[in-house]
Amino acid sequence: MADKSLQDKEKKLAAEKAVEYIENGMTVGxxxxxxVYFAIRKLGEKVKQGLxxxxxxxxxxxxxxxxxxxxxxxxxxxxxxxxxxxxxxxEADRDFNGIKGGGGALLFEKIVALNSGRNIWIVDSGKLVxxxxxxxLPVEVIPFGHKGVLKILEEYNPVIRKRGDSYxxxxxxxxIFDLNMNRINDPLALDMELKQITGIVETGLxxxxxxTIIIGKENSTEVLFKK
Ligand code: 5RP
Numbered sequence: 001m002a003d004k005s006l007q008d009k010e011k012k013l014a015a016e017k018a019v020e021y022i023e024n025g026m027t028v029g030x031x032x033x034x035x036v037y038f039a040i041r042k043l044g045e046k047v048k049q050g051l052x053x054x055x056x057x058x059x060x061x062x063x064x065x066x067x068x069x070x071x072x073x074x075x076x077x078x079x080x081x082x083x084x085x086x087x088x089x090x091e092a093d094r095d096f097n098g099i100k101g102g103g104g105a106l107l108f109e110k111i112v113a114l115n116s117g118r119n120i121w122i123v124d125s126g127k128l129v130x131x132x133x134x135x136x137l138p139v140e141v142i143p144f145g146h147k148g149v150l151k152i153l154e155e156y157n158p159v160i161r162k163r164g165d166s167y168x169x170x171x172x173x174x175x176i177f178d179l180n181m182n183r184i185n186d187p188l189a190l191d192m193e194l195k196q197i198t199g200i201v202e203t204g205l206x207x208x209x210x211x212t213i214i215i216g217k218e219n220s221t222e223v224l225f226k227k
Contacts, residue, residue: 031087
């Protein structure tokens, strides 16, 4: 999507719609990214107005944002079951599969998602795709021996993510390899193949995890529920 202000408007619409599902007393998962930003801000407003929630964050960035919005996250290990997790995605298809990790938080995001009773993705309209893979697939890799993993992944055109002149490091101190495939015909098979490679901690393929996708559209939202 070329128009950044329209994209931001759609992100905000989707994010604020998701917050409508949060009820008093719930434990809420906070994803990461520029779309989740709007959800955390809105949640913060509601907390200031009296909403009582517990929140579990998926990244240092979201923890800082939550705190500055008036929400003090609790540790995932103290939280118990998370009722609803709200997260963004880089690409989502109508089978409720997606690519995440553009913001580098895929490992903690997946752990939060798998501890959640319900997973809502919030996306702008440009992120809904027929086939996954145009967005480079992020894979989290242990630094020790990463050159060997790079070689194994050669056919997928891996690029080690950088921040400035240094390698980007995740909140766990790992590297991100972005795999450039253009098209992923069988996301589940690829995920299984990648997870068998020693040194790969997690992939940005989120399969069968989201149950609701809220799409921001110019002036409205569309909500898809998994059947
Ligand atoms: C971070 C993520 C984000 O949810 C994903 O990259 C979407 O981000 P944004 O809302 O900024 O487009 O997976 O690891």
